[in-house]
Amino acid sequence: MEGVIDAHTRDLLTRRPGFDWTVTEFVRVVDARLPPRVFTKHCPELLLPEVATPSGVTVHLQLLGSDLDALAANARQALRLGATSLDLNFGCPAKLVNRHDGGASLLRNPTRLFRAVDAVHRAVGDAIPVTAKIRLGFSDRRLALTCAHAAEDGGATQLVVHARTRDEGYRPPAHWEWIGRIRARLSIPVVANGDIWTLEDYWKARTLSGCRDVMLGRGALADPGLAPRIRHWQRTGQRLPATPWAERVEILDQYAALQRSTLPAKVVVSLLKQWMNHMRARDPVAAETFQRIRRLTDLDEFLAGLHSTTCSPTNA
Ligand SMILES: Cc1cc2nc3c(=O)[nH]c(=O)nc-3n(C[C@H](O)[C@H](O)[C@H](O)COP(=O)(O)O)c2cc1C
Incomplete structure (x- = not known):
């Protein structure tokens, strides 16, 4: 996720299964x-022996664009640098990106979407898989299925579908049943995405879409224990409770330490606030803590403020 999930976040989120x-x-x-x-900035994992997080979870490199020659040239560049898979973004709703003909703007023209996937697929041949991510459409869902077929016909080996149109932004609800319509018609694996915040959401998204796999976005930031809880549920049928605040603080602490190794303290405080912003919408202790420390700009004071909540009687 642009501006939010970098290599450190990937590392932290994948430490548990x-x-x-x-x-x-x-x-x-x-x-x-x-x-x-540019590639190693977005994907420092390219410099490692495996393009994976320290825990061994594969990292796909994502490209966003519509110029066919440039996409092909950059796909080859990524391959040369060691990328082991490429994902193409046709979901980004940002006005600036869409005005320059990138991200979700290609959902208005399935032929162009096909050409973009095809150009990247031809550029890398069968050396590495090419996958794609779409929304259900730009303003409406009329072309949802056509766009999905275009990605498959272009050579995508997997399709993630964010179950909203571009104009719906991030507003609930996510239309998981629409992903089911797409999944039923495609031969490649389809992954359901959008608004999965809890175990119940996961189950509902799976049931309505029929997809075996889901992709977590904001839900993984709001609750870094969500993916491990889903995995535990899949394996044992047991439902673990939401991640306790103390555990979230530990992750934020580790995040601060990782970011501090390369960034000024003030920037690290901003990044912590950004992550907490995702947590606070879904967790009352995070919301209360954020409210109390959001004006702090000193990193040590901010971290002390984070910890003070874990010691308060209500959270003991
Ligand atoms: C701040 C932000 C940045 C994002 N950046 C990307 C991105 O770079 N690539 C991408 O495929 N999706 C990106 N997304 C979309 C998410 O991956 C995901 O599809 C979307 O948020 C819906 O899933 P969710 O409801 O689980 O968050 C971004 C979303 C947000 C909120």
Whole structure:
């Protein structure tokens, strides 16, 4: 997720079992071949022996763009740098990105979507898999199925479907049943995405879409224990309770330490606030803590404020 999930976040979220693979923030392809440093910035895992998190969870490199020659050139560049799979983003709703003909704007023209996938597929041949991520459409869902077929026909080996149109942004509800219609018509695996915040959401998304796999976005940030809880439920049938606040604080602490190794303290505070912002919408202790410390800019004070909640009588 752009601006939110970097290599450190991927590392932390995959330390416990739950994720089968992760995706980088998108690499924006405009009209030129990008230098290697852009790829390694988005995907430092390219520099490791395996393109994976330290726990061994594969990292897919995501490209976003519509210029066929540039997409092909950057796909080849990514392959040369060691990428082991490429994902194409046709879901980004940002106005700036869409105005420049990227992300969800291609959902208005399935032929162009096909050509983009095809260009990347041809560029890398069978060396590595090419996957795609779409929404249900731009303004409406009329072309949902056609876009899904276009991705498959272009050579995508897997399709993630975010169950909303671009115009629906991130507003609930996610239309999981629409993913089911797509899954029923495609031969490649389809992964359900959108609004999975709890075990119940996971089950509902799976049931309505018929998909074996789901992708977590904001839900994994709001509750870093969600994927492990889903995995535990799959394996044992037991439902673990939501991740306790003390555990979330531990993750935020580790995140601060990882980010502090390369970034100024003030920037780390902003990043912590950004992550807490995802947590607070779903967790009253996170909301209360955020409210109390949100004006702090000193990293040590901020971290002390995080910890003070875990010691309060209500959370003991
Ligand atoms: C801040 C933010 C950044 C995102 N960046 C990306 C991105 O770079 N690539 C991508 O495929 N999806 C991106 N997404 C979309 C998510 O991956 C996901 O499809 C969407 O949030 C719906 O799933 P959710 O309801 O589980 O969050 C982003 C979403 C948000 C909120």
